[in-house]
Each structure stands twice: as C-alpha cells, then as structure tokens.
Amino acid sequence: MHGKESDTRPVDVKKIRELLDANNGARIRTWLSLCSRCGLCAESCFFYLAHDRNPKLSPAYKFKATLGELYRRKGRVDREFLYRCADIVWGECTTCKRCSMYCPFGIDVATLIATTRTILYSQGITPEGLARAVVNYRETGNQMGMSSEDFVDTCEWMAEESQDEIKGVTIPIDKAGAKYMYTVNPREPMFYPQDLAMAAKILTVAEEDWTMPSTGWDCTNLPMFAGDRALAGQVVRNMYEKAVALGVQAILITECGHAYRSALFEGPYLAGYPDGKPPVPIVHSVQLFYEYLRDGRIRIDPAKKLKEPVTYQDPCNVSRNGGLWEEGRKLVQFLAEDFRDMNPNREHNHCCGGGGGYIPMGPEYKARRMASGRVKAEQIRATGAKIVIAPCHNCFDQLSDLNKEYQLGVKVMSLKEILCEIMIVPEKFQPQEAEREESD
Amino acid sequence: MYQKILFCADLYASSDYAFAAALDLAERSGAELIILHVLESRHRYSGHVITEDGETWAGPEVFEKLKKKLREYYLIRIEREDPQNVRVEVRAGIPWVEICRFARKEKVDLIVMGPYTIHDPKAPLDLEKPHLGQNAQEVSLRAPCQVSIVTSPKQRLALEKAGEFPREKKRKRTQE
Amino acid sequence: MQAWYAFLTGPALWVTFTIFLGGLGIRLAFLYGLSRERDRVFYNHMDWKWGLKSIFHWLIPWGSASMRLQPVFSFVFIVFHVGVLAVPLFLSAHNILWDRAFGVSLWSMSDAWADGLTMAVLACGVFLFVRRLVRPEVRILTTAWDYTLLGLTLAPFVTGFLAYHQWGPYEWLMVLHVLSAEILLILIPFTKLGHMVLFFFTRAFIGFEMGGRRGARAW
Numbered sequence: 023m024h025g026k027e028s029d030t031r032p033v034d035v036k037k038i039r040e041l042l043d044a045n046n047g048a049r050i051r052t053w054l055s056l057c058s059r060c061g062l063c064a065e066s067c068f069f070y071l072a073h074d075r076n077p078k079l080s081p082a083y084k085f086k087a088t089l090g091e092l093y094r095r096k097g098r099v100d101r102e103f104l105y106r107c108a109d110i111v112w113g114e115c116t117t118c119k120r121c122s123m124y125c126p127f128g129i130d131v132a133t134l135i136a137t138t139r140t141i142l143y144s145q146g147i148t149p150e151g152l153a154r155a156v157v158n159y160r161e162t163g164n165q166m167g168m169s170s171e172d173f174v175d176t177c178e179w180m181a182e183e184s185q186d187e188i189k190g191v192t193i194p195i196d197k198a199g200a201k202y203m204y205t206v207n208p209r210e211p212m213f214y215p216q217d218l219a220m221a222a223k224i225l226t227v228a229e230e231d232w233t234m235p236s237t238g239w240d241c242t243n244l245p246m247f248a249g250d251r252a253l254a255g256q257v258v259r260n261m262y263e264k265a266v267a268l269g270v271q272a273i274l275i276t277e278c279g280h281a282y283r284s285a286l287f288e289g290p291y292l293a294g295y296p297d298g299k300p301p302v303p304i305v306h307s308v309q310l311f312y313e314y315l316r317d318g319r320i321r322i323d324p325a326k327k328l329k330e331p332v333t334y335q336d337p338c339n340v341s342r343n344g345g346l347w348e349e350g351r352k353l354v355q356f357l358a359e360d361f362r363d364m365n366p367n368r369e370h371n372h373c374c375g376g377g378g379g380y381i382p383m384g385p386e387y388k389a390r391r392m393a394s395g396r397v398k399a400e401q402i403r404a405t406g407a408k409i410v411i412a413p414c415h416n417c418f419d420q421l422s423d424l425n426k427e428y429q430l431g432v433k434v435m436s437l438k439e440i441l442c443e444i445m446i447v448p449e450k451f452q453p454q455e456a457e458r459e460e461s462d
Numbered sequence: 463m464y465q466k467i468l469f470c471a472d473l474y475a476s477s478d479y480a481f482a483a484a485l486d487l488a489e490r491s492g493a494e495l496i497i498l499h500v501l502e503s504r505h506r507y508s509g510h511v512i513t514e515d516g517e518t519w520a521g522p523e524v525f526e527k528l529k530k531k532l533r534e535y536y537l538i539r540i541e542r543e544d545p546q547n548v549r550v551e552v553r554a555g556i557p558w559v560e561i562c563r564f565a566r567k568e569k570v571d572l573i574v575m576g577p578y579t580i581h582d583p584k585a586p587l588d589l590e591k592p593h594l595g596q597n598a599q600e601v602s603l604r605a606p607c608q609v610s611i612v613t614s615p616k617q618r619l620a621l622e623k624a625g626e627f628p629r630e631k632k633r634k635r636t637q638e
Numbered sequence: 639m640q641a642w643y644a645f646l647t648g649p650a651l652w653v654t655f656t657i658f659l660g661g662l663g664i665r666l667a668f669l670y671g672l673s674r675e676r677d678r679v680f681y682n683h684m685d686w687k688w689g690l691k692s693i694f695h696w697l698i699p700w701g702s703a704s705m706r707l708q709p710v711f712s713f714v715f716i717v718f719h720v721g722v723l724a725v726p727l728f729l730s731a732h733n734i735l736w737d738r739a740f741g742v743s744l745w746s747m748s749d750a751w752a753d754g755l756t757m758a759v760l761a762c763g764v765f766l767f768v769r770r771l772v773r774p775e776v777r778i779l780t781t782a783w784d785y786t787l788l789g790l791t792l793a794p795f796v797t798g799f800l801a802y803h804q805w806g807p808y809e810w811l812m813v814l815h816v817l818s819a820e821i822l823l824i825l826i827p828f829t830k831l832g833h834m835v836l837f838f839f840t841r842a843f844i845g846f847e848m849g850g851r852r853g854a855r856a857w
Contacts, residue, residue, distance in 0.1 A: 047676030048669040052840055056833050059784055061776035062704050062711075070775070077774040086779060119848075123856045124704035126696055127837060128844025151508050154519060158509075166509070172563065179566055183604060213506040213556050215563075287851065291679060298682035345852035369854035370703060384508045385517060419507045 023113075024150045024386055026105050033104065033145060038097035041141050046093075050137065053129040054090055057082055063131070066124035068372045068397040069114050081121035084110050085134040092141060101145075108147050111138045113390055116378030117247070118338040123370070136249070143249030151384030152248035159257055164240035165382070166208035174236055176211045180219040184226075189453045191226045193218065197233035202274040202305065203265045204234050205241035207281060207415045220438040221276065224311070227451055228319040232274065238264030241275050243284035243292075247379030251292055258289035265302045272303040274310060277436050279339030279377065279414035282306045287343065308340055308413050311437055312349040315356040322356055326444035332358035333407035335398075335421060336371035337414030347371075354411060357440050362405040374398045374412075376420025392427045395420060399428040413437050463491040466568060470561050470575035470601070471499045471532060473514075477576035478539075479614035484574035485540060493571070494547045497536055498564055499528060500557040511554045520554035528552050558600035566606050573601060573609045639809045646816040654820040661827025662835055669839075680843055685850030692845025693838055695857035702857035711769065714762045721759035722791065725752055726819070731802075749802075756799045763792040787829060793818035 064070050064080035073079055078087075088107040092099065117132035125131075142148065148156070158167035177193040184191040194200065204225070210217040225232050238260040245254035265273050275281050284292075286304040295301070314320040334354050341347035347368040354361050366372065375395035380387060398421070402410055410425075410432050412418045421434045469484035471477060481497075488495035501511035501520055511520045518524060532550045540548065553560040565573055578595025594602070594611065602609045673680050695701040705712035726732060730746035737743040747755075767788055770780045797815035800806050826832060833840075841856075848856040 048673035049677050049680065049840075049843065051672070052669060052836055056830055056836055056840060058830050058833065059770075059776065059779035059781070060715075061773060061779060062708065064775040065707055066704065075775065077778040080775045080779070082779050083775075122844055123848065123854070124702075124707070125844075126702075126704070127833065127840040128692065128848075128856055129840065130844065130847065150519070151510075154509060172567075175567060176563060179562065179606075209507055213503065213559065215559055296678060298679055342848075342854050343852060345854060369848075369852075381507045385505060385510055388505075415507070419505070 023105055023108050023147075029101060029105075029146075031101070031146060033099060033101055035097050035099075037144050038092065038099070038141055041137075041144055042093060042097055045137050045140075049130070050089075050134065053127070053134065054085075054093060056127050057086070057129060058126075059086075060126065063121040063125050063129075066121045068118075068120075068375065069394050071372075072375075072394045072396040079114055081115070081125075081131040082129075084115055085129075085131050085138075088138040089134045089141075092138070104142055104145055104147055107138055108142050108149075111135045111142065112149050112152075112379065112383060113387065116338070116373045116375065116380050118373035118377055119343055120338070120370070120373065123342075136246075139247070139249035140251055141249070148248045148250075149379070149383040150386065151382045152244055152379055155244040155382055156248050156250055156253060159240075159245055159253060163237060163257070163260055164208045165242055165244050166212045168208055168211060170236050173211050173239060176215050177218060177234055180215050181222055184219045184223050186453065188223050188226055188447055188451045190451065191219075191222050193222050194233045196236050196268060199269045200233035201231040201271045202233070202310075203268055203270040203272070204232050204274045204276070205239050205261055205281070205285075206234075206276040207242050207278045208240050209415055210276065217276070217436070217438060220436075220442045221307075224314070224320065224438060224441050224445070227445060227447060228314045233268065233270065235261075235264045235268065238262075241273070241281035241285055242278060243280065243289065244379060244382055246284055246288060246292060247280070247382075254284070255289075255292035255294060258284055259293040261285065262289070262293065262301050270302065272305045273300075275304060275306045277307045277413040277415065277418075277438060279337035279344070279416060280379075281339075282344045283339040306340060306344060306346055307437065308346045308350050308353060311441065312353040315353060320441065321446045322444050323446045328358040328409060328440065328444070329360070330408040331360045331362050331406055332409045332411060333362050333364055333402060333405040334367075335364075335374060335402075335410055335412040335414070335417050336367060336369075337412065337417045338371065338373045338377050340413060341371055342369040350413065353437065357411075357437075357444065358409070362407050364401045364405055372397050372401060374417045374420040374424070376416040376423075381416045381419050388423070391420065392423065395424045395427070399424045399430060402430055402432060403428070408432055410434050411437060411440065464488070464493040464571040466496060466570040466572075467491075467493045468496045468498055468561070468565055468568070468570040468573045470557070470573065470597075471497050471536070472557075472576060472579045473499060473532075473535075474579050476579055476614070480574050480576040480610075480612035481536065481539065483610070483612045487572070487574070488547070492547075494549065496549045496551055496568065496570065497532055498551045498553065498561065499532055500560040501525075501528065501552065501554040502557055503555050506556070509554065525552045525554075558597040558604070561597070561601050562604050562606070569606075571607050573605050573607060575601065575609070575611060577611050577613050639813065642813050643809070643816070646813060646820065650820060651816075654823050658823040658826060661824075662832065665827050665832060666835065669836075680846070683846045683850045685846050688849030689842035689845040692849060692856050693841045695855075696837075696841055704857070714765045717758050718762035718766065721755045721762065725755050725759065725795070728752070729798075753799070753802070756795050759795050760792060760799070763788060763795075787825070787831065790818065790822050790825065791831075794822060 059082060061080060063082050067079060067081050070079040088110050115135045117135055119132045122128055122130045155165040158165050161167060174195055177195060181191055181193040241261060243254050243257050245257055273285060275285055286300060290298045290300050332354060334350055336347055375391055375398055380391055410421055412421050412434055418434055418436060425432055425434060467484055467488045469481055484495060501513060504510050504512050504517050509520045510517055513524060529550050529552050575598055577598050598611050602611060699716050700706050700712055727744060728747045729752050730749060733743040733746040770776050794815055797811050797818060801808055801811040801815055826834060844856045848854040
C-alpha cells in the first residue's frame with residue numbers, strides 16, 4: 023500500500039480501543055464469537071474463486087485476521103499489522119455482502135470489514151484514491167472537487183446541447199416542490215457530461231417534474247468506503263437536507279450502485295437518524311426507468327430494439343443490496359430482443375470486482391482488480407452476449423476494463439445510453455426544421 | 463474581431479502550426495490568447511492524470527509545473543518582447559469536456575487546435591484513421607463558439623508520402 | 639466410583655443445569671441490553687415473515703443455496719446436528735432417568751435407532767474432524783479449540799456408546815460419560831456452541847436485513 027514504508031507514526035492504541043468499544047455491540051460480539059469456522063462462506067466469494075481457492079481469501083479468514091484479531095489483542099497492534107489489515111479490507115473485499123447469504127449464521131462480513139476500515143482510517147491508513155476523494159468531499163461536498171458553479175454551468179451546457187435533439191429540454195436547478203431531486207455521480211459532470219444530457223432527455227420525454235440541486239447533488243459516498251463515518255454521515259446529510267429544503271417528494275439516484283446503498287440503507291445510520299429511514303423516499307434510476315416503460319411514459323421504437331445478445335450486470339448495490347433485480351430484468355426485456363442472463367444472477371450475482379471503493383482506489387490497485395474480476399469476465403463470456411448493460415458507474419468502469427483485459431469483445435452500456443438511442447421521441451418533442459437549421 | 467482566442471495545446475509538435483495560426487490571429491485582432499492544456503485523466507474514475515513524468519494525481523504542484531513548462535515552450539515562439547495578452551491555463555479531465563467547459567466559462571470567441579495528436583512523428587500515418595481525433599471532433603461539434611482546426615502543410619505532405627504504405631499492407635492481406 | 643457417579647448425577651448435575659440455562663439466559667439478557675443501546679438496526683427493520691423464513695431455510699435439509707453448493711458436507715452437517723440433539727433428548731435410558739426423578743419424560747426412540755444415530759454422529763464427527771484437516775479453507779480458520787470442542791461434543795457419545803455395549807470398564811465409562819456431558823453443557827453458553835440459541839437471532843437479523851429491507855433471500 024502507498025506510503026507504507028515511510029509511515030512511522032505511532033499506533034494510537036487508545037483510539038483503536040475506543041472504536042473497538044464503541045462498535046462492540048450485540049451483533050459484532052455475536053458474530054465474532056459464533057463463527058464456527060465451517061468454511062462454507064469461502065465458495066461464495068469471488069476473490070476466493072478468482073485466485074484458485076486461496077484459503078486466505080475466504081470471508082471468514084478476512085474478518086478473523088483483521089477485526090477478530092484487533093479484538094483479541096485489544097487494539098495493541100503495530101503499524102505492520104495495520105497495513106496487513108488494510109491490504110485485506112480494501113484489497114480483498116468489496117463489501118458486496120454475498121457471503122452473508124452463504125453463512126449458516128448470516129454473519130454480515132461486510133459490516134465487520136467496514137468496521138475494520140473505520141479503525142484503520144482512524145490511524146491514517148486508507149488507499150490514496152479514497153483519501154483524495156475524502157479531501158474533495160470535505161472541501162467541496164463532492165468527490166471530484168467540482169465547484170457548484172461549474173456543476174450548474176455543465177448542466178446548462180448539456181441542456182442547451184440536448185435541445186438540438188429534443189425540444190424543450192431543460193435541467194431545472196433547485197426547483198422547489200419538484201417530484202424528484204435528481205442526484206448524480208460526480209463522474210458524470212466531470213468525465214461524462216453526456217450522461218446529464220441523456221438523463222435530461224429521458225426525464226423530459228417522460229414529462230417528469232424534476233430538478234437538479236445546486237448543492238447536495240453528489241449521491242456517492244466514498245467516505246463510507248474509506249472508513250470516515252463522520253464525513254460519510256455529513257455527505258448523505260447534505261443530500262437529505264437539500265431534498266427537505268426543496269420540498270421534493272423523492273430523491274432520484276443516478277445509475278450508481280453504492281449511492282443507492284448509501285442513500286437508502288446505510289446513510290440514515292451514518293447520518294444518525296434513529297429510525298434508520300431516510301427523511302425522503304429514495305428512488306433508483308432502474309426503478310424509475312422500469313416504471314416509465316411499464317406505464318408507457320417512455321416507449322421503445324420496435325425497429326430499434328437491440329438485436330444483439332444482451333446480458334445484464336446486477337450491480338451488488340442495486341440488486342442484492344438494493345432489491346431491484348427483477349425491475350432490472352423487466353426493463354431489459356423492453357430494450358432487447360435476445361436477453362441472456364449470467365449465472366449466478368439476481369441477488370446471488372457476483373460482484374464485478376469494482377465495488378466497495380475499489381474503482382476509486384485508483385491505479386495502484388488496478389492489477390489486482392483485473393485479477394479478481396476474472397470471475398465476472400468468465401460469467402460474461404459464457405453468456406455470449408455482445409452488449410452488457412451496467413446500471414452502475416463502478417460496474418461500468420470495471421467491466422470496460424475487464425473487456426479490454428480479457429478481450430471479451432462486448433460493449434458496455436448504461437441504461438440511459440440505450441434508452442436515448444431507441445426511445446420514441448413524440449412529435450411535440452421533435453425540434454422543428456427551422457429550429458434545427460438555426461442550431462446547425 | 464476576436465476578443466479571446468483559446469489555443470488547445472497537446473504538448474506535441476504536431477500542434478505547433480495550430481499555435482502559430484492562433485498567435486497570428488490573436489496579434490492581428492488584438493485578442494487575448496489563452497493557452498490551455500488538459501491533463502488527460504487516465505482512468506475516468508479518479509483524479510489520476512497522465513503527465514510527462516508518468517501517471518500521478520492532479521494537484522497544484524503538477525499544475526504549476528506544467529504551466530511553467532507551457533510558458534517556456536510557447537512564449538519563446540512569441541516574437542514580441544513582453545507578451546501581455548497571453549495566459550496559460552491547465553485543467554485535468556477529459557480534454558474535449560474541459561475545453562468546451564473552459565470556452566463556455568471564459569466566453570472565448572474562437573478555439574484553435576490541431577486535428578489530432580501525433581505522438582510519434584516517425585510513425586507511418588494510418589489513412590484509415592479518421593481525419594479528426596476524438597477531441598477535435600467533439601470540440602468542433604459542441605463548442606459554444608467558432609472552432610478552427612489547423613493542419614500543418616507538413617502533415618499533408620506526410621500523408622501523401624505515406625499513401626503507399628497502407629495500400630501495400632492491404633495487397634499483402636489479399637494475397638494471404 | 640459409585641460415589642463419583644452419585645456426585646455427578648446429583649449436585650454436579652444441578653450445578654450444570656444451572657450454569658447451562660443460567661449462562662444462556664445471562665448471555666441473551668446481556669446481548670439484549672447491549673443491542674437495545676447499540677444495535678438499533680436490529681429493531682428498526684424487524685420483519686417476522688422474513689426472519690422466520692431465513693431461519694427455516696437453514697433448518698431444513700438443503701434449504702439454502704449454500705448447502706446445495708456443498709451437498710455432501712451439508713448432509714453430514716445435518717445428520718450430525720440431528721443426532722447431537724435427538725440422541726440425548728430421546729434416548730430411552732435418559733427418559734427413564736427423567737421419569738424417575740421428576741415423573742416426566744419425553745417420547746423416546748428405540749435403542750436400535752439410538753445406537754444407529756450415535757454411530758452416525760461419531761462418523762460425522764470424524765468426517766468434520768478430517769474436513770478441518772484436509773480442506774485448506776477450513777484448516778486455515780481452525781484453532782486447537784475447534785478440535786477440542788469437537789472432541790468434547792463427541793466424548794459423551796463415545797463413552798455412552800461404549801458403556802451401552804458394555805465394552806470396557808462400565809463404571810468408569812459411565813462416570814466419564816456424565817462428566818463429559820456436563821462439561822459440554824457448561825461450555826455451551828460461553829463458546830461458539832452458544833449458536834444453539836444465538837443461531838435463531840443472527841439468522842433472524844440477516845432475514846430482516848436482506849429480506850425485510852431488500853427482498854433478498856439470505857439462503
């Protein structure tokens with residue numbers, strides 16, 4: 023890990039003990055004392071499967087060697103040990119939660135790993151990519167360090183561009199009382215501004231009442247993966263509070279997996295909401311797009327329906343940890359003629375290898391990410407699909423990398439991209455010839 | 463005529479001709495010349511960028527170092543002794559996105575850039591390659607202002623010379 | 639020897655039951671108190687339908703994807719658990735003792751069945767022992783204490799089996815039988831064997847968490 027050799031800071035045992043005590047609730051106590059070392063979890067883990075069943079990659083070993091050991095030694099550990107833990111909790115686990123479905127006791131290994139990350143973070147240990155994102159969140163409220171001004175300007179730019187294709191597209195900023203407050207992954211305004219345009223086009227054609235907030239627009243939560251729980255809570259609170267202030271009916275999450283996990287499941291706890299529920303309902307794009315197609319608010323041009331074989335990547339945090347696997351499948355049925363499921367699938371899907379903060383951990387971890395992504399690459403190859411739909415940015419980037427690495431010869435696409443290509447644009451949204459000429 | 467001219471520097475000699483054109487236009491119209499280089503994000507998910515020293519995280523030091531280099535490289539090419547109306551800017555991200563964003567924000571009147579980057583001037587040209595690189599293509603489609611893509615006459619010459627090469631390659635393929 | 643036997647089946651037995659039940663009770667009460675304070679997530683999303691389904695699918699043979707993935711191990715695992723619970727509870731000799739002491743008894747199985755199940759438990763125990771040694775992913779997790787607990791779990795069965803067949807010194811075997819069973823019962827509340835009750839809570843939780851909140855089957 024970066025900076026390991028030069029790190030001579032003393033270990034703050036007191037702080038570690040504080041955190042161990044604070045987390046020593048009934049669940050963690052029970053899980054750690056109950057694990058019967060049966061080894062059933064091993065087969066569920068893609069890290070284990072991708073590395074020729076290396077026993078050190080079994081989920082039970084990973085939490086036993088990290089958090090289990092921290093409790094056993096009551097926090098009296100050295101830097102060497104902490105870096106070994108860091109290597110496990112960031113390099114060998116994406117907190118995809120698949121193993122907890124394969125454990126007879128349902129031990130939530132992801133929670134144990136996340137707790138270890140919190141302890142390591144308290145000692146200044148976190149992968150550089152996440153550490154840098156954390157600084158950006160703290161300074162600007164989003165992971166890419168984009169200013170509110172730049173964000174709003176990018177929205178305007180994309181709205182203007184989209185008007186050439188769809189009449190009347192706007193990206194309403196801070197519109198009070200809208201039905202949905204659309205929140206995005208900062209990668210969109212930063213690297214793929216067309217994603218904003220595509221969302222605007224779809225929402226316009228569906229005649230949705232929506233708005234984009236000028237602050238709190240970043241729905242991602244990398245501090246959650248970096249182990250900075252306080253900041254993770256602040257990040258999600260920014261979004262919740264903006265939604266409450268605007269008086270919207272729900273927060274709409276872009277095609278991003280962990281944002282949904284953060285906003286709907288972990289966020290309320292990170293932000294300290296005692297009932298564990300977000301203050302406004304959370305809706306994921308997969309859900310909303312499915313509803314649009316089901317209700318006919320968006321219609322697909324039958325002639326443009328995807329002819330090539332298509333498979334669907336279940337993002338862990340949308341499917342298993344978000345409960346939207348059926349919506350995703352039904353959605354794909356509207357878009358593609360030849361749908362081929364991966365195996366295993368739905369809530370039993372394998373993580374692509376890019377989740378849990380792995381992608382933003384940066385190039386330092388790329389080789390390992392490619393090696394452990396072998397399971398996903400083989401799954402995709404076995405379907406014979408030419409298009410992989412990935413409604414999650416991390417999956418999208420990981421699958422794009424895997425595509426090159428394993429020469430899968432597929433095209434990775436987001437739902438927005440496909441919808442914009444093949445949806446029917448009703449007459450009233452088609453720019454008139456004169457306007458089109460003008461804009462040319 | 464023009465108030466602000468944006469020259470997109472790719473740090474390769476292949477865009478020198480475009481710079482000469484931008485400078486000429488700026489001097490003639492008394493416009494401000496902005497030299498912008500975008501450090502390309504290697505991975506579209508982190509602040510990691512490609513620099514001449516390899517991959518690194520974009521940060522103030524990296525930006526300052528590059529600005530200094532840009533000044534050294536381009537200001538020599540300006541004949542006037544004390545060029546006042548020239549500014550050097552550095553951004554990180556996807557080049558065409560940042561160029562368009564910058565042009566909108568600064569309300570520039572004209573963007574001047576080369577058609578595409580030639581990383582290795584000795585490499586034979588591939589005629590099957592599109593005549594515009596992705597950045598030139600996207601910028602010319604999406605920019606809020608005029609865009610001038612300037613090719614060097616040498617490049618055209620090189621294209622003619624290299625003309626035989628791809629055809630030969632094709633012939634070989636059919637023989638097989 | 640007689641005195642030893644009388645002590646073990648008299649006062650020692652009372653102490654054992656007190657520690658066993660009291661220990662489990664205290665452990666549960668302690669965890670309950672702790673959870674009220676620190677594990678709100680357990681109570682916030684309670685959903686009995688999902689909790690019970692989550693338990694049920696791990697109680698029935700091959701009821702979970704995980705068990706189906708390793709059918710042989712699951713078979714052994716099931717037989718082992720059934721035997722470990724059924725033999726001591728439904729052995730006729732035990733029930734006679736219950737009846738004599740308290741005038742109540744459970745249904746009892748035939749001795750042939752008990753004998754067969756005991757052998758099955760012992761065979762499963764050996765399998766589990768060997769599995770711990772040969773499967774790398776299990777060996778790496780296993781500690782000496784895991785072997786010890788497995789040995790202690792099997793000890794009452796070995797001694798009971800030998801005593802029943804009158805192989806070896808009967809009186810000695812009976813003393814060892816009762817003693818090992820008492821040690822085991824005393825250990826249950828304080829070790830991973832506590833899963834005999836805590837299993838229901840952890841499984842219910844993952845049922846709430848995956849099923850109740852997300853609709854995902856945790857089995």
